[in-house]
Amino acid sequence: MPLSEAQQAEIETARAARFETRRATVPALEEMLFTALPVLDHGFVRVIDYMGDDAAVVQAARVSYGRGTRKVSEDKALIKYLMRHRHSTPFEMCEIKYHVKLPIFVARQWIRHRTANVNEISARYSILDKEFYLPRPEDLAAQSSVNRQGRGDILEAEQASMVLDLLRDDAERTYRNYAWMLNEEDAEDHDADRPGLARELARMNLTLNTYTQWYWKTDLHNLLHFLSLRADAHAQYEIRVYAEAMLESVKAWVPGCYEAFCDYRLGAVSLSAGMLSVVKRLLAGEAVTQETSGLGKREWTELMLSLDRPGA
Amino acid sequence: MPLSEAQQAEIETARAARFETRRATVPALEEMLFTALPVLDHGFVRVIDYMGDDAAVVQAARVSYGRGTRKVSEDKALIKYLMRHRHSTPFEMCEIKYHVKLPIFVARQWIRHRTANVNEISARYSILDKEFYLPRPEDLAAQSSVNRQGRGDILEAEQASMVLDLLRDDAERTYRNYAWMLNEEDAEDHDADRPGLARELARMNLTLNTYTQWYWKTDLHNLLHFLSLRADAHAQYEIRVYAEAMLESVKAWVPGCYEAFCDYRLGAVSLSAGMLSVVKRLLAGEAVTQETSGLGKREWTELMLSLDRPGA
Amino acid sequence: MPLSEAQQAEIETARAARFETRRATVPALEEMLFTALPVLDHGFVRVIDYMGDDAAVVQAARVSYGRGTRKVSEDKALIKYLMRHRHSTPFEMCEIKYHVKLPIFVARQWIRHRTANVNEISARYSILDKEFYLPRPEDLAAQSSVNRQGRGDILEAEQASMVLDLLRDDAERTYRNYAWMLNEEDAEDHDADRPGLARELARMNLTLNTYTQWYWKTDLHNLLHFLSLRADAHAQYEIRVYAEAMLESVKAWVPGCYEAFCDYRLGAVSLSAGMLSVVKRLLAGEAVTQETSGLGKREWTELMLSLDRPGA
């Protein structure tokens, strides 16, 4: 379980409170506030705070004095126009803050998105909990034979079991030795005659599937960019599940932006000049093949997949 | 006046509304919300939205699950510690959004602070209002003779009056010609036989004291950095008054951070290695002069000013 | 002319020097180095320095120890792959620095691109030259009737002439008064009895077509993003000509990246989920109209334009 009873109680206390505000408020997101959406075996995503809503995007695009009196349909059309034409600054006017618990190797991918504010628990200062990610057997896959950076077939049961045993044993042993080196006063095997190794050193013995935590805050534009990359089918499964949980919060928070995002980003394809020229020839009735297309093999395959012609 | 009656009414409507939220709320800032704090002759600063409070800084520094149960004094001490040691990331967890009306030459200084989100009214799309900044006579000063980038003595009344006449005349003439070139359909002197010049071109005839507007959103860390530079005595008066109005909102919003900021930033001085060595020699009872100090003249003067020894 | 004789001489001196280096060097860009590419009536773009080349992108993508021994064709294919899949970080490994002279209203658009380093001439500190942008008659266009943010038909000769007279007169008058208020000691009409107004104040009287200058430095990824927006047909003409001059320098500097950029950015189109579905139906032989397409009018028109079916 990702949360202790004390933590769960703290969350419930926070959820029980109500305040009065003049700020824009989104009931559907308020409903999710503070709750931990479980991800992987011990991780979670929690929405901690937010600022703005669909109308804030519109208000910024119009640099208006109040919330405006236009029809909802006009606002939705404006949001779609902004998204389609990549006018990104109005989407930067909404902000959201998450509390995330995630394995370190996922955190290392995630942190590459630089336009965000982050406060991570410090293993120089604190002792990390004994929690590490162990995949479900159905998530253990062989190296892909076609994509040097992806997964292929799922491992057979016996092999999966061997892999999980290794992962579990190594994580437990390295954590046990981590604790032994720390020699904390309240540890079971504390030995008063032995100094404890500095935390900033002992942590180097932990494996990359150890869980860490952070507060992560970003604006809606940068969040959507993050999600377009990490909720994508090419993203590693272990970060994609976080992106999917966050997409749920976006849907609750800014439904107009979410809809435009699905249409113009998640479901969109970019056609290069060469690809576009092939589409025009196809529309003109020409029988184009990869050889006559002017495209490389890889680009041809990608185009055919986009057009639902995988066999072409 | 910076606001029309319609704008004022829009603001009053926004202020009248109340919503229920689970989010951290700051009554003192709620009280200021949406209201235009007047700045210069036609400008203003309005707080439009905010996220977080003093406790959010503490919560991020501790990466905690709830709002915590520590004493207020402990939280204040932690904020001071973070500010003193330039642990800046917890301050990035609070966010604020302003609506600002300001002369273009001020906007050009302001925009150099890159770590912010901005939506400015577009003069390609909209027609700018006929409003331009004219200094009060007491703000018209001669070029400083000691600082190539500052002001010296205030102009005498007659000279100030001549300057103001020039500024006013030029601004009015260029605006009149701007409107003439636009040839808007609802203009008094609209001439149906004449095309209107594209807005994106006509705007080039406006002077730099014309007012523009933007939504400007940033996090508390970057806001404090902005304020430390722009509320400083060396900042140009016309941007300093905006910084001072914003400081009031910071004081209402995050009083603990504000206090630490005053102590460790606004009121602090940085001593170079050379300056520090002089201070130590003075404390040891040595009679140090500029010549024996090892400091350049300028640096010596700055040090003596910091130590309230201007004559030394 | 954008350059004085003294400036031209300084540039020639810089161009005459030769140094020995171990760094990657691009002869075609060296040939352009320091030379002013003229833009508009008084502006220019000059490449001042650069770092990296096509091979540096490849080297970073492979995190390799040297420059590698792969074939040029493999490197080109890798660059295309990176561009197509928006792996942007390897393109950040090349850096370029420009010196640009440009009208203030263009500078105001340009500065919105935040991921760059900028040093602009300070009108608090220096006196701006008497140079302002006056469009050529063929660049004076009426406000577009279909696009609220664009140009329509070119003005007729007589009207263009009236507009130019206004622009010239206003710029000259406001500059004359700027100089009068400054009352510089070496000015022809200097009056020793009169104080000079502080530069930081006098500048507010200048019009937005006054030229300014800056050093602008950015990495290749952010430069290409800038160029994709500003070399686009929807960009305002006065910034587009700067983007086009810079594109020439990119072509000389990193020909492999330039080619990929033309194919996958400049010449590419993004199809939304809805647009893609229409393309599939068209390819299946269905006669789709705007009404049956599920697309809005605007989106339909954009799709038909992309497919070279403007009448559809």
Next chain:
Amino acid sequence: MPLSEAQQAEIETARAARFETRRATVPALEEMLFTALPVLDHGFVRVIDYMGDDAAVVQAARVSYGRGTRKVSEDKALIKYLMRHRHSTPFEMCEIKYHVKLPIFVARQWIRHRTANVNEISARYSILDKEFYLPRPEDLAAQSSVNRQGRGDILEAEQASMVLDLLRDDAERTYRNYAWMLNEEDAEDHDADRPGLARELARMNLTLNTYTQWYWKTDLHNLLHFLSLRADAHAQYEIRVYAEAMLESVKAWVPGCYEAFCDYRLGAVSLSAGMLSVVKRLLAGEAVTQETSGLGKREWTELMLSLDRPGA
């Protein structure tokens, strides 16, 4: 050894080449170019490329056309002035690129500096080498009893030896199992009947002292900010040694900026308003104690340390 023979040969080849350039060149840095400065047991820092020099900072501050003809002493004074008054943008005009090999737990601290360009070797794509950091016995210290985030006394020989055995054994075992799960075709114990686990999964079994590599590029301003934090006595030893190696490259590259940096950053102290008031009272001959100072205990101690009065 951090480098294989093949890598060393690639570096020598790169170092042997010479090109002609018009760009500013710094012989002392050219001399270091591509060479690996060893750090820790298997790590290194290599300067790969650079752009600009001391004169580029001056040129940007003056927005000048050429390299200028001022005296070197004037340029040095200007650089000091810029550094003292935190005019940071001219320092952004120089850029440097490093190739760094470093333990993952160090990389995790380092990456928090967001204003840089990074390309890290991908463990989704490549197999990491069997190299992990093992501290020297004299670098193994106990947790500090006064600083929750630092080291205290060095471990005694026997204890250090036990710790090192644990670290080595765990790193070797987890790496062995990593390789076993990968089941690479060219591995000694390759088993054709067994699929290899996807690299993106297997990597989670590695410990945080495993070495990774990246290309890291930043501008001089952000580099100096990084170094002021990471070359500081409070930084963890394992990142400080990287900062110290990079400081050497800064000294060779921009000696004027380096000198100003040592005086105004590394050797400087910031006095809060409260601390400053204590210094003034001391200078006036008053006998101030912590109790009468108005400072907290911690702040008092910090001040006394700065003034070389540790016992006060």
